[in-house]
Amino acid sequence: MSLEAAQINELHWLMEMLHNIDVGLVVLDRDYNIQIWNGFMENHSGLLPREVKDKNLFSLFDEIPEDWFTRKAESVFLLKNKAFTIWEQRPFLFKFQNYRPITGTADYMYQNTTFIPLMAANGEVSHLCLIIYDVTDNAVHKQDLETANEELALLSQTDGLTKLFNRTHWERCLQAEYKRWVRSQNPSCLVMLDIDHFKKVNDSYGHMVGDEVIRHISGLIREHVRETDVSGRYGGEEFAILLADTTLENAYVFAERLRATVEKSIVKYNDIDLQYTISVGVAQIVPAIQTYEAWIECADAALYQSKEGGRNKITLYPKQ
Numbered sequence: 263m264s265l266e267a268a269q270i271n272e273l274h275w276l277m278e279m280l281h282n283i284d285v286g287l288v289v290l291d292r293d294y295n296i297q298i299w300n301g302f303m304e305n306h307s308g309l310l311p312r313e314v315k316d317k318n319l320f321s322l323f324d325e326i327p328e329d330w331f332t333r334k335a336e337s338v339f340l341l342k343n344k345a346f347t348i349w350e351q352r353p354f355l356f357k358f359q360n361y362r363p364i365t366g367t368a369d370y371m372y373q374n375t376t377f378i379p380l381m382a383a384n385g386e387v388s389h390l391c392l393i394i395y396d397v398t399d400n401a402v403h404k405q406d407l408e409t410a411n412e413e414l415a416l417l418s419q420t421d422g423l424t425k426l427f428n429r430t431h432w433e434r435c436l437q438a439e440y441k442r443w444v445r446s447q448n449p450s451c452l453v454m455l456d457i458d459h460f461k462k463v464n465d466s467y468g469h470m471v472g473d474e475v476i477r478h479i480s481g482l483i484r485e486h487v488r489e490t491d492v493s494g495r496y497g498g499e500e501f502a503i504l505l506a507d508t509t510l511e512n513a514y515v516f517a518e519r520l521r522a523t524v525e526k527s528i529v530k531y532n533d534i535d536l537q538y539t540i541s542v543g544v545a546q547i548v549p550a551i552q553t554y555e556a557w558i559e560c561a562d563a564a565l566y567q568s569k570e571g572g573r574n575k576i577t578l579y580p581k582q
Contacts, residue, residue, distance in 0.1 A: 286394030345377040372401035424480035432494030440554035451513035457499040510546040539574035
């Protein structure tokens with residue numbers, strides 16, 4: 263085989279390889295007209311190389327932001343250095359459908375793209391080569407992992423039965439609010455409430471009904487609190503609600519509305535209709551309270567007074 267024939271064969275093999283590699287290969291001239299369009303691009307776009315040859319990139323693919331793309335490309339032409347874009351910055355360059363069965367949850371192909379300067383014989387960059395990588399599997403897996411971690415973080419803060427915050431999390435929030443109060447002195451209140459005669463509910467109807475009562479009061483708490491309030495389960499049938507930027511008078515209005523709603527409600531479980539009440543203690547943070555633990559103790563002491571005073575009532579700290 264002559265040298266010329268061998269070189270022709272090598273060129274043919276090279277072109278075959280570039281056409282069939284499992285990445286997108288696009289070459290653009292200085293006016294962003296397409297010069298090379300390999301098999302990957304043909305398969306995913308549905309456009310043959312002869313259909314895109316000498317056509318302007320932006321006229322064919324309007325999903326590509328022209329201003330952004332030209333700024334990035336011009337830096338490659340000028341500096342003669344590679345540039346990159348990854349899916350976290352821009353999900354895709356070409357809006358190709360995702361056909362992978364494993365990552366079927368993604369509507370479109372996630373892509374990483376490399377911009378490569380192609381120099382002419384005179385040393386000037388005459389063309390731009392785009393290498394498009396399908397990274398859908400990696401992107402979807404990373405998104406799934408982030409979602410799972412977010413859900414795990416939420417579960418670690420949440421009480422399983424009530425779906426309110428667990429004691430560890432809301433105490434951390436209470437501690438943060440106490441530190442904020444030390445700086446700002448804005449009024450804030452802690453509400454502690456307890457289901458009256460809850461042991462009798464369990465003894466008379468069983469723990470399944472008792473759990474339903476706990477879920478019921480948890481739902482009412484969620485309905486009454488603001489988005490900025492922090493509500494959680496203190497333990498057993500006792501709950502805590504942090505009302506930031508709230509005076510004692512307004513906290514009482516909140517507590518009374520919740521107490522009255524509970525008193526009028528009926529819990530239904532199979533053929534059982536059950537009514538119950540709650541006792542409430544409300545403590546506003548004041549200079550005499552030196553720690554967030556002492557704040558809890560004041561609200562708990564007010565709650566105890568409500569219990570001792572006949573239940574189904576509200577006690578305030580400091581007393582009005």
